[in-house]
Amino acid sequence: MRRMSFGQATVDATRFAMREDDRVVVLGEDISWGGNFGQFRGLVDEFGHDRVIDMPISEAIIMAVGVGAAVTGLRPVASMSFVEFTLGAMDEIVNQAAKFRYMFGGQVSVPLVLRASDGVLRSSAGQHSSSLEGLFTHLPGLKVVAPSNPADAKGLLRAAIADDDPVVYLENKRITAKRGPVPVGDHVVPLGSAAVRRRGTDLTIVTYSVMALHAEKACSELTGMGIEAELIDLRSLVPLDLDTVLSSVARTGRVVVAHEAWEFGGFGAELVAAITVEVFDRLRAAPVRVGAAQAPIPFSPPLEGAVVPGADEIVAAAREVMGLI
Amino acid sequence: MRRMSFGQATVDATRFAMREDDRVVVLGEDISWGGNFGQFRGLVDEFGHDRVIDMPISEAIIMAVGVGAAVTGLRPVASMSFVEFTLGAMDEIVNQAAKFRYMFGGQVSVPLVLRASDGVLRSSAGQHSSSLEGLFTHLPGLKVVAPSNPADAKGLLRAAIADDDPVVYLENKRITAKRGPVPVGDHVVPLGSAAVRRRGTDLTIVTYSVMALHAEKACSELTGMGIEAELIDLRSLVPLDLDTVLSSVARTGRVVVAHEAWEFGGFGAELVAAITVEVFDRLRAAPVRVGAAQAPIPFSPPLEGAVVPGADEIVAAAREVMGLI
Amino acid sequence: MSLTETMSPGLALSIHRTMVRIRVFESRVEQLFKAGELPGFVHTYIGQEAIAAGVCSALNRDDYITSTHRGHGHAIAKGMELGPIMAELYGKETGACRGRGGSMHVADFSVGMLGANGIVAGGLGIAAGAALSARYRGTRQVAVGFFGDGGINKGTFHEALNFAATHRLGVVFVCENNQYAQFTSRLRTTAVEDLSVRASAYGIPGVTVDGNDPSATYHEALEAVARAREGGGPTLLNMETYRFGGHYVGDAEVYRESAEVEARRWADPIVRWERTLTDEGLMKDGPREAVWAEAAEEVSAAVRFAETSPYPEGGTALEDVFTGATAVPATGRA
Amino acid sequence: MSLTETMSPGLALSIHRTMVRIRVFESRVEQLFKAGELPGFVHTYIGQEAIAAGVCSALNRDDYITSTHRGHGHAIAKGMELGPIMAELYGKETGACRGRGGSMHVADFSVGMLGANGIVAGGLGIAAGAALSARYRGTRQVAVGFFGDGGINKGTFHEALNFAATHRLGVVFVCENNQYAQFTSRLRTTAVEDLSVRASAYGIPGVTVDGNDPSATYHEALEAVARAREGGGPTLLNMETYRFGGHYVGDAEVYRESAEVEARRWADPIVRWERTLTDEGLMKDGPREAVWAEAAEEVSAAVRFAETSPYPEGGTALEDVFTGATAVPATGRA
């Protein structure tokens, strides 16, 4: 184990993959300078400009070139820095990358990772603060991961690069600089396996990405109130480790689903729906959702705080599902 | 009342709006020739090329020009024919149209309608068959409607054009040619009002767009089995008339949510989640969802039929929620 | 200069054969579609055969092409068998894409045909990516991105050309300028008359070519392909042609006079090429007819193959969303 | 030719005043940001003042501009008051956008400033739409779309220019070519050296301009604006300049040598313009210093205004997602 930041852990994983397999190349804006969040720092020194490719501000072509390279023998990792910029490449992500294998009858795989930074960070305002996993998870052909800590950041990026399908790798901006212990050398976290962060019997909290950190805090507070929550960090949204979720909820009978993305039509809706459909008879109370209020993310701190949830909202939701509010 | 097709009804609504308000202009590819589905037929003859503007194959600029025109005094109706082409304009739809009013502090409105044809129609395959309302409904700042019949097609388009905010108007390809009675003259269906198509006491079916037609058929079959379903055609997804849904489900205690879009993470997930959260205690059985299986829409008819649901799937879901399966 | 000084008789005849195979294939497709035999919708390549045939003759088997919604001609010219293409149009399990893709998504990666594509200009960045990959792997493969006069106004055209030009990638961008995008004349939507001028925005060669003359399409492609292969970067070829049929089969064609179509018939690339071959003494009537007859037989065989092939099983509909062992339903539960 | 033959002294001095106001405003913003007074992140306009000041001097108050992430200079030059801009940067209720937008989304529709925009090249199509609207309404308003050398490679640049050119809309596309996009030199990502050549792809005039000379920026803009106003269609102006600061305040600037920055200082547009005005006898030391002092006072007042203004109430966070009476939460329940 070595302590490093989430961002460094992703550099570690990428370096490992690039050393292991020379088909791995990375594409993105400003990445030879390390990228907007240092997620590519140092790679160009070791691997050169043929493998660490500075792209023009042409998001559509970053993805299209990724697809073209992926289906002809490379394993590209494409970067969009802010997740909102993926919207300029949505056609390539959805109509090409996600559908290529299926619509061509399984002739090819598209081993491509799309990295994008999401979430709020200190008032970045409407076009630089969104969390868009709800879009990607709905679209068949894409895998989607959203780690919450440096060790998972490394392990999931390794798994994503090793995967033969397009994987959207979402890294929350607020945790990119957060440090934690990371296994040295190779470290893989398989896609589709949730982590139970905390055992508890009163309710289950299902979450991922930065919200998993808020939830840890919420769980401590809840303990102080005599409530023991089981905390599940999904890590991977597609494929989704629903079994882990269901067996926990079947035990606790109560569930809070939390994410930073907008609540309405968000991934939490899918979680609540799937849980309700599958273990309805075990539910002792209505599930409660925590997510952003339905507004573009505002700039001003008091407004941002009002729209985007954190630990307090999880605590309140937990108390609600426990029937205490 | 006059019988006309869904498509003709939209022409009717547009003509009415254009006569009434000369700020209304329409923008799209091939629209002076009527558009891909005849949704603009005849308009250029009456209103000329200054108001019926043939656009290059530049989806991003269709939307951006729409935004620029909308915030400087016009009321554009932009067309994307197939809804998948909106993916090439997603940045303009989400980062500009939807956020403009909010992020500029309410200085302007963006009175803009985005029309797009969705759904499967006779093997149009992976890039011409999707239903993407699950994307639009998640994103704050967009209103979303999806009528199921010619009268609503007219009334909702009138309301959408009259609305001061961006409205995504989704017209299912399979029903564009379907005929029905349409009120002559002005006819408005307010955004945010669901229609109860059928009263019933055993369960509630919540749906919209083409699925509302499949559901009518399903209801008849269910009657034959002694099951009386209440059928709610939402018509408008944002704003959503949740009150109508909840009061029905509170009565019946059982609900089937159905759409043609992919089930996983689809708008149905939001509906199930909202219903469960709000009227949990009134639910007598787990809600059941009907939606497309999680694959790009395949070309071959037997495969398309296997992925995309219809009346049979609604009947099966209704029987399941009734505990008969 | 006579044709034989610039092109071997064998090549000239092979291009002829390819054009005829495309024409006969597409005419049959039109018939079959009108007869209700084919699901979906189809866009035929009739009138543009000299482009696919000429350009693909300048390519090696392992070179790449990306295609469009109007892709049957490219598929045939790049070396796909007719049977699997036709079976794909029928939606059969024996189709090139196991019936998953249909007319707009015909592909065969084993011959470098990286897919017809239903998104206008959708193939251009993919071609650039394939060229980047070839450069990286050191294979000297070239990629051709076919697109239309409508596609030239799509943002991806710009992004792809700028990227390919900056990196001097081995791509040839072939604009099949058939004068219309769906129902709309290019003159109504495009700021320049001569589309080849757009090359100058990227500092690359841009050439306007008689797209109905296989000698011209072949030679211009050959030059561009050679440059691409040698690291000289991309080229934009604006190949002027005309779409004899509707945008899709069934198109009522209200947007153009039939007189306009008729006036263009003089330039039918196959008629012209046959006249050239005959004039140059490379082809006699007998062999000419044999080519058509052979193509008709081949197409009939393809139809028989398609007709007698089974449809895919509905139960296989969720295969290949993801790759092999990693395939998982979204729920993570098998 | 002396300056006074081409520009009135009043205008020359007014441009100077605008440039100084921008410079002083931005320098204070830099300080404030470093002191932790401002949320978010800020991109300053220092070094590029001659462009906003010159171009906007060629516009009427009711003409439109669309701006970029680096938009304070445009906002000031187009006539926004400094107080509401500064308050917006603080996230205060009295900000131009009531604190909802912040630095990257400063806007004032009442002076035709249609918004700074955090999406690179995001304003170009919006400018085209505004010009279409002006044409339709018959107002003769012109729209200027500002963007950067990085933005020129975005697909929307292509789509916007093609559309505007096809319809001969009254748009002026002003590329502020400051040599870098974030950390990356334009030479690494762009296929052509002289960005003005891209105009030829749309059959419109393209001119490279010394973007640090207000006389040049003003006169080229004036010509383009006049053409736009008269129905002569769009122009692409490539205004060469240099960003003296980092991409954003706090940028470590590892991607360029400080010697490079220093070498560019000779071209500081304000220093140059002051020298010209002095040489031409239009300005003396006293009045020059007064302009700076006045600007400093104005900026201080703006800071005081911002500092003493209240933050928005958290409870108002859901206002203005939708318009007035039609505003509804997604659930349809108030």
Ligand SMILES: Cc1ncc(C[n+]2csc(CCOP(=O)(O)OP(=O)(O)O)c2C)c(N)n1
């Ligand atoms: C992004 C996108 N926009 C619109 C369409 C609808 N569409 C299909 S073909 C076509 C016209 C294409 O014209 P062109 O590029 O000239 O090719 P051609 O059909 O003439 O071969 C259009 C608009 C599409 N498939 N993709």
Ligand SMILES: Cc1ncc(C[n+]2csc(CCOP(=O)(O)OP(=O)(O)O)c2C)c(N)n1
């Ligand atoms: C679509 C999009 N892609 C990427 C970014 C991130 N980004 C912000 S500014 C910038 C560089 C812009 O360069 P240029 O257009 O030259 O403007 P400058 O910053 O030099 O004024 C980038 C890449 C963005 N904001 N939008």
Ligand SMILES: [Mg+2]
């Ligand atoms: Mg065409």
Ligand SMILES: [Mg+2]
């Ligand atoms: Mg720049």
